[in-house]
Amino acid sequence: xxxxxxxxxxxxxxxxxxxxxxxxxxxxxxxxxxxxxxxxxxxxxxxxxxxxxxxxxxxxxxxxxxxxxxxxxxxxxxxxxxxxxxxxxxxxxxxxxxxxxxxxxxxxxxxxxxxxxxxxxxxxxxxxxxxxxxxxxxxxxxxxxxxxxxxxxxxxxxxxxxxxxxxxxxxxxxxxxxxxxxxxxxxxxxxxxxxxxxxxxxxxxxxxxxxxxxxxxx
Amino acid sequence: xxxxxxxxxxxxxxxxxxxxxxxxxxxxxxxxxxxxxxxxxxxxxxxxxxxxxxxxxxxxxxxxxxxxxxxxxxxxxxxxxxxxxxxxxxxxxxxxxxxxxxxxxxxxxxxxxxxxxxxxxxxxxxxxxxxxxxxxxxxxxxxxxxxxxxxxxxxxxxxxxxxxxxxxxxxxxxxxxxxxxxxxxxxxxxxxxxxxxxxxxxxxxxxxxxxxxxxxxx
Numbered sequence: 001x002x003x004x005x006x007x008x009x010x011x012x013x014x015x016x017x018x019x020x021x022x023x024x025x026x027x028x029x030x031x032x033x034x035x036x037x038x039x040x041x042x043x044x045x046x047x048x049x050x051x052x053x054x055x056x057x058x059x060x061x062x063x064x065x066x067x068x069x070x071x072x073x074x075x076x077x078x079x080x081x082x083x084x085x086x087x088x089x090x091x092x093x094x095x096x097x098x099x100x101x102x103x104x105x106x107x108x109x110x111x112x113x114x115x116x117x118x119x120x121x122x123x124x125x126x127x128x129x130x131x132x133x134x135x136x137x138x139x140x141x142x143x144x145x146x147x148x149x150x151x152x153x154x155x156x157x158x159x160x161x162x163x164x165x166x167x168x169x170x171x172x173x174x175x176x177x178x179x180x181x182x183x184x185x186x187x188x189x190x191x192x193x194x195x196x197x198x199x200x201x202x203x204x205x206x207x208x209x210x211x212x213x214x215x216x217x218x
Numbered sequence: 219x220x221x222x223x224x225x226x227x228x229x230x231x232x233x234x235x236x237x238x239x240x241x242x243x244x245x246x247x248x249x250x251x252x253x254x255x256x257x258x259x260x261x262x263x264x265x266x267x268x269x270x271x272x273x274x275x276x277x278x279x280x281x282x283x284x285x286x287x288x289x290x291x292x293x294x295x296x297x298x299x300x301x302x303x304x305x306x307x308x309x310x311x312x313x314x315x316x317x318x319x320x321x322x323x324x325x326x327x328x329x330x331x332x333x334x335x336x337x338x339x340x341x342x343x344x345x346x347x348x349x350x351x352x353x354x355x356x357x358x359x360x361x362x363x364x365x366x367x368x369x370x371x372x373x374x375x376x377x378x379x380x381x382x383x384x385x386x387x388x389x390x391x392x393x394x395x396x397x398x399x400x401x402x403x404x405x406x407x408x409x410x411x412x413x414x415x416x417x418x419x420x421x422x423x424x425x426x427x428x429x430x431x432x433x434x435x436x
Contacts, residue, residue: 009417009421012416017395078419094309146418169425172414177235178232187425189421191409194320195228197323199227199294200407202293203407
């Protein structure tokens with residue numbers, strides 16, 4: 001399989017999102033230049049990105065929106081169902097469990113796990129919360145494709161490696177640390193909220209300086 | 219001010235995080251090659267990234283950890299306080315309000331806003347929840363540096379533009395849509411959870427295929 005850069009992959013969900021919106025508004029066909037204007041990327045970038053997967057347009061005819069949407073869905077693995085467990089049923093874990101959008105894309109949250117006895121036998125949007133000691137048995141009985149890790153960073157490495165030992169092939173990591181895993185085949189996707197906030201803060205400060213030096217139109 | 223690519227900026231919080239951990243473990247000085255081994259990026263990448271800001275190491279002496287940590291903090295604007303309001307006090311909004319780590323970096327959540335009357339006069343970790351109609355008065359009386367947008371995507375553009383009209387200079391967008399704002403000087407940082415999950419799913423499917431074709435060591 002040809003190696004495609006993660007920068008390209010990172011853009012694919014955005015294409016998928018925009019194509020979904022086009023379908024919702026009844027658009028059947030779109031040129032790469034129209035798509036480019038909507039998405040605020042160059043038409044050549046779009047063609048290059050899609051060419052990584054064989055390309056889907058015919059010169060002069062543009063893209064068939066529904067077809068392209070489905071093909072990108074397949075590329076992203078959205079034609080398969082993915083079972084997710086959430087490890088850490090605190091505020092963030094419960095927020096994820098409550099987020100129904102994920103199901104639309106084939107991501108099904110099947111259970112939450114926590115150490116807090118107050119959460120025992122609770123449910124979040126009908127999804128059961130189990131105690132941590134029930135995790136091993138659950139993972140042996142049920143297919144788990146992704147574990148979302150919504151726990152403090154101090155425990156993240158230990159628990160993540162335990163999930164790896166249980167054979168869980170992918171971790172969606174919300175702990176504010178880069179996991180060090182024993183098995184390099186396990187896929188990790190990080191959501192580092194503090195990093196994201198710092199990037200915003202950099203841009204705020206930079207923008208303020210530019211306004212002071214008169215580069216802005218304000 | 220020299221334009222620095224967002225790819226470089228995206229890596230800076232990670233340097234900051236690693237340097238913070240080094241300080242916590244009592245390390246005072248580190249070579250770019252040691253830092254590179256820990257962070258799993260090349261030493262030349264580290265030097266290049268930091269050279270964007272003038273460079274902070276002396277050849278052969280490595281970096282002074284505390285000094286570099288503070289300098290990167292300044293670059294990221296963490297020497298200033300940032301007041302955040304959360305617009306949308308549902309599960310995700312409350313999860314953000316409960317997250318105390320942000321305060322450590324100077325991000326202070328000052329209020330939540332929602333349309334749900336059940337939340338009227340509630341507090342989340344002591345932070346007041348106000349009704350949406352109180353937003354304008356609040357923003358006029360209090361400095362707001364960042365609005366976190368944790369609302370459904372159908373309302374995101376309208377509400378975001380209202381926040382822009384109120385003079386709020388930055389939006390931390392959790393709605394699953396790219397905002398179309400009337401003022402291009404407003405900074406936007408997106409946290410698209412579905413996109414992140416799709417990227418993970420792409421890598422899972424790719425990994426599975428590679429294992430089947432025997433490229434993996436499993």
